[in-house]
Amino acid sequence: MKEALIPVVRNAFMRPRIVAFIPAHNEEKSIRDCLEGLADQDLPPSIELDIIVIADNCHDRTAEVAMCSGQELHLNVMVIKTENNKQRKVGALNAAWKSLYGDLLDIYDQELSPYQEIYNKSVKAILGMDADSRLAPGALKHLWDGLMSARNIGGVMAKYTMRMPRKMSELSPDDPHYEVKLESGNYGSQITRWWTHQQKQDMTSWLLALQYKGGSTYVLGGQGTLFRPAALHDIVQRNNLDGPWQDDSDVEDMLLTWQLQKAKWKTLISPTARCYVDAMRSYHTFRQQRIKWASGTLDLMTNQELGLRTPHRLKLWRSECRKLLDLTIRIMLITLLTIALVTDQFSWNWLWIIPIAVAVILNLVLALKTPMRRPIDVVMSSTLISSEIYLWANLITFLQVWLDKLSQNRKDGWQNQYSAEQGKTKSRLVEGVILITLLIAAAVGFAIYNRSFFTSTSVKMTVSPFLEIGWILLTYLTILATCIMIHQLWTLRRNYKA
Known part of the structure; x- marks a missing residue:
């Protein structure tokens, strides 16, 4: 019976698809907005979208909200739950990767089923997103067009724009949902809004400088990047990894980008795709984020053991x-x-x-x-x-x-x-x-x-x-x-x- 079914399955047709990886650590307040952004996308002709939400060490209702939102928005959402994941975002992303392509560290030699093999061949792009980011309408189509414009393009990143918090004056203390809206982070004081603009203008300067140099980027940010699966497989094989992402650096997205460039894959920013992301609302959170980015970048620039160089090194x-x-x-x-x-x-x-x-x-x-x-x-x-x-x-x-x-x-x-x-x-x-x-x-x-x-x-x-x-x-x-x-x-x- 099994032998009779295999030829039928192998000859089955499966549409090409994009699979989104969304790591989410206690993101029950933001995951629906992220999924709504994906529901707004116009997919390329004959392309389907599957979404994998990784509820990473969550202590809230992230998994439940993701599943319910997927059903209401008519999205194909699957939720993976991780426990005791010590690699944080890296471990969550690799968990999604292993759910598709298997765990190379598994001591048991488990072969993929015929359906899994066909499904994996149908995956033509992997979208990496943060749970608190949102793609602008049409962004996924622009990312796809950029990725498919040449075979040697390993990843295309959207242009990031910080979302401006709404005015606190719009929030009435008499509103029965006042505390819930306040905790949502969608509202901010004048100082918070001013600080958000400074980060947004800083991002503008960075994006314009990259476009002036031809659109090549030294970091494919994790908030909204479309990867070519073949490029990620190449990194796994070249570096003997169990997943494309590594926790050897505080800037895992930059480390992956440099590895792609070393392997002769192009890493670009899209001139048209936009992704809305949250800014750091206070000086303290901003400082800790920038210290992580700056120290991670400096480690990559000075780490001789990794043997990585980027065209953007100078x-x-x-x-x-x-x-x-x-x-x-x-x-x-x-x-x-x-x-x-x-x-x-x-x-x-x-x-x-x-x-x-x-x-x-x-x-x-x-x-x-x-x-x-x-x-x-x-x-x-x-x-x-x-x-x-x-x-x-x-x-x-x-x-x-x-x-x-x-x-x-x-x-x-x-x-x-x-x-x-x-x-x-x-x-x-x-x-x-x-x-x-x-x-x-x-x-x-x-x-x-x-x-x-x-x-x-x-x-x-x-x-x-x-x-x-x-x-x-x-x-x-x-x-x-x-x-x-x-x-x-x-x-x-x-x-x-x-």
Whole structure:
């Protein structure tokens, strides 16, 4: 009976399909929105969509909500539950992979059934998504067209746009669902909305820079990327893995991208597909996320054992040098300006307006190119206040990551980010601001009290040569930074969209 059925099954026709992997850790509040985005997609002709939701170490109703939402939205949803998964997102993604292609670590040699073999051959693309992201209508079709445009394309990523929280003023305290809506994260204060725009504008700058270089990317972000299964199989075989994703790095999506590039697969961003993602709503969660990203990237750039190189390696090192340049300029400016004012040797030079004007124009252009911008964001960009605060937040992260790297202080980036998002750790931002304010006030008071000493001829003659050398060095560094900004403005002249 079995032998008679096999030829029939093997000759059966199965439509080509896209399979979505959605790892979800306690995402009962966001998983339906993610699935609704998939329900809005117009699939390519004769292509079917299957969805695998991985309820990863969940303690809520993620699995139940996913199944119910799939039925209501007429989606083909399957839920996999993981327990005691210590590899977090990597383990969840590999669990979905093994559900299709088998577990290579299984000590029992279990062959796939004829149906599974036919099904696996029908899978032409794998969509990796986060449970709190949502594809814009038509995005999946654009990703598919990009992936199928050439055989050597291993993955195509959507362009990410941070979702702006709704105004808190729209939420009435008399609403019986007030607390539920508040906990949903869909509403935010003015500071939260401003902070979200800064992240969105930062993403705009990154996406435009990648498109200017031809659309090749050094990271296929896990929020919305379409992979070619053959490319993922290639990575598994080349590196003797049990699944395409590895937990050897805090940036598993970047590690996979570099492995694909090493294997001669192209990794691109789609010029038209868009994916909406959540921004970090507070400085504390933002800082932990950026530390994880930055430290993971730095580990990949300096890890000789992995033997990985990316065509974007020079670009990444230039980015690190640019941050060092920005930090050096600001520290030197604060130091020189303070000494000059205290010793009464400060004189204004109108040439200083040039780098300020270039920075204003650059931020204004980026604000205008940012999707779904608000008028207030454009106005704020012209003051440089917003961009300077955001830049300092990134520079502090840059400094901490390098200090941790030099001290070999290994941290669990995923755990730190999870703890921050769940409110298990607290930010010391307020305490830090208060401390800096007190130190500045004390320094000002000390300078005023000893003004006669600091403005004496002997002190001026001692300090003057160092000030002169410092201002000259700062001038050259500022010219270099200005030239970099002018080059960035030149690249923004093209009609690319973020």
